[in-house]
Amino acid sequence: MTKTRRRALLITGGALVYALLVGAAGVAGASTRSATPMPAPATASPSATATPTIEPRAVPAAPVGAARLRTCSVAGAASDGRLAEFQAMVVNASTGEVLYDRGGYQPSRTASVLKVLTSAAALSVLGPDYRLATTVVRGAEPGQVVLIGGGDPTLSRTPSGDESAYDGAPHLDDLAAQVRAAWNADPQTAGTPITSLVLDSSYFSGDTWEPSWNRKELYDGYMPEITALMVDGDRDNAYNNTSARSEDPVGRAGDAFASALGGGVAVSRGVAPQGAPQLGRVESQPVSTLVYxxxxxxxxxxxxxxxxxxxxxxxAGNSFGSLQQGITAGLAAYGLDTSQLRIADGSGLSPNNAVPPSYLTSLFIKVNNREGNLWAVFDGLPVSGRAGSLSYSDRFSGASSRADGAVHAKTGWIDDGYTLSGIVYAADGTPLTFAIYALGDVSDSAKQAIDALTAAFWDCGNNLSNL
Structure with a gap:
């Protein structure tokens, strides 16, 4: 190759390298300058490629917080065979967190724990200051008066000033004195004797004995016939909480009032005439006291x-059949779901009542907070080792006594079940609401098993494990 041609090739190659270097420098310079948007073309080029659709990136959900590892187990106490068909629930009353659950959402018979629901409903519908009244009016016949029962079972035949089983109860002798005074003050009746007494118990209707109740409860002294007119809860012994009851509460009350009027009075059954003048009235203690x-x-x-x-x-009505509607209507005010509740009576004696433990733990949170008028329920609760049915010698005894004073709860017992539900102020300061059912083939020793488990809940507090 000639020198001239070799020089020409070198020049041409150098120029090409220079051009490439300048182009690269231009690109680099463009990438370091502030970006200035270029105006979009008025129309897209026919040869332009369509911009691909980019799906938005999925945003991961917020991470779930780590659950607290609770290590305090009550498995030993809960496995006690005396608990038979065992159900229970425990809730932290401050947070609402369920700490322990064994069949807690299953409705079952409650025994006397049902009285908590009855009391809560009464406080909602009637209010804490409502009183049950017993009145006397003039009858339709000359010399006749009518004693009208208003549902007060505490009305007493004991002398005024002499307390019956019910402290502060109204007395028949007070009512009779009012009647005699009003009778003698009326010119139409003054100077004439009272010769006839009519007993009006029509405020309640239907069965006086709930069909599922065991009749022995009457003779053993735990339950009377349910009538709107009775005295001393129809006890044979007006001073004893447990005393046999009669077959005729209305008749017992009528005989006692006839005697208080001075005797020589014929007694019959009937209904008071409409608009009859009132001759006397006595009232029970307020509902808050009756709840207690x-x-x-x-x-x-x-x-x-x-x-x-x-x-x-x-x-809702005035018979046993009205209680389902009436009690649940009262409970509705507390904002809890009542759809699973089955109410056959007000005392819990019927095995046909059904309440899930979860309902009780929720209601007791409200009791613990004294919502509405529920302070009256709290004040009436037995207290372990201190008050009421939890202070008896067979409750919270032995090792379970470590929880004395810490358990505020309602006891329950029927032939095939023992129950306890309320509030535990645990050793670590946590308020717990709880419900324990021991159902089926149970004996009296189920009470001690329930107390031992409750004391174990007290031990664990907020560290209670569900295992």
Missing amino acids: QTLIVSDNTIAEALARVTAIQAG
Whole structure:
């Protein structure tokens, strides 16, 4: 190759390299300058490629917080064979967190724990200051008066100033004195004797004995016939909480009032004439006190009276059949789901009642917070080792006594079940609401097994494991 041609090729190659270097420098310079948007073309080029659709990237959900590892187990106490068909639930009352659950959402018979629902419904519908009244009016015949029962089972035949089983109860002798004074003050009746007494118990209707109840409860002294007119809960012994009852509460009350009027009075049954002048009136203690009296020692009679009057005032009716509607109507005010509740009576004696433990733990959170008028329920609860049916010698004894004073709860017992539900103020300061059912083939020793498990809940507090 000639020198001239070799020089020409070198020049041409150098020029090409220079051009490439300049182009690269231009590109690099463009990438370091502030970007200035170029105007979009008025129309897309026919040869332009369509921009691909980019799906938005999925955003991961917020990470789930780590659950607390709770290590305090009550498995040993919960496996006690005396608990038989065992159900339970425990809830942290401050947070609402379920800490322990064994069949807690299954409705089952509650025994006397049902009195908590009856009391809560009565406080909602009637209010804490409502009183049950017994009145006397003039009858349709000359010399006649009518004694009208208003559902107060505490009305007493004992002398005024002499306390019966129900502290602060109204007395028949007071009512009779009012009647005699009004009778003698009226020119139409003054100077004439009272010769006839009519007993009006029509405020309640239907069966006086719930069909599922065991009749021995009457003879053993735990339950009377449920009538709107009775005295001393129809006890043979007006001073004893447990005392046999009669077959005719209305008749017993009528005989006692006839005697208080001075005797020589014919007694019959009937209904008071409309608009008859009132001659006397006595009233029970307020509902808040009646709630205390029914909860603290588990009084069946007051519970049934409260249930029936609550149903009447709720517009549900005045028989046992009205209690489902009446009690649930009262409970609706607390904002809890009542659809699983089955209410056969007001005392819990019927095996046909059904309440899930979860309902009780939720209601007791409200009791613990004294919502509405539920302070009266809290005040009436037995207390372990201190008050009411949890202070008896067979409750929270032995090792379970370590929880004395810490358990505020309602006891329950029927032939095929023992129950306990309420509030535990645990050793670590956590308020727990709980419900324990021991159902089926149980004996009296189930109470001790329930207490031992409750004391174990007290031990664990918020560290209670569900394992």
